[in-house]
Amino acid sequence: MSDIDKRNRLSEEPFDYQITKKGTVVIYYEGKQIKNIKDREAERLIARIKEVEENITAVQLLLAKITGNFKRGNEKIGKMKSK
Template sequence: MSEIDKRNRLSEEPFAYQITKKGTVVIYYGGKQIKIVKDREAERLIARIKEVEDNITEVQLLLAKITGNFKRGNEKFGKNKRK
């Protein structure tokens, strides 16, 4: 068993992406925009996605890695923090 994705979350395809005309990559998680990748980083990401586009799990893994560890449990508070 691989140490990556032990709970099989990436098979549910939580990430989505969109490549714009300007060459930027917009990454979505659960239908919400979470990151915009620009310039050289976007070019590298697009190239890597095209290499593994047949394997959906690999694409999901690339998107998960580029977004980093963005989920920390405080997403639901956002602008309306409790004081």
């Protein structure tokens, strides 16, 4: 088992991406848009994805790393406070 994905979450393929005509990359997590990547960072990401596109887990890992720590478990609390 890899030390990176101990809970085996990336095998469920939670991340998805779309490359637009303008060259930006839109990243989705479980169907919800979470991040837009533009310019040089997008070019680098597209190149890295094309290098490892046969390995789905590697693509998922790239997308997880670029989104960072966006999910902390307090999303429901934040939504309830704003209402």
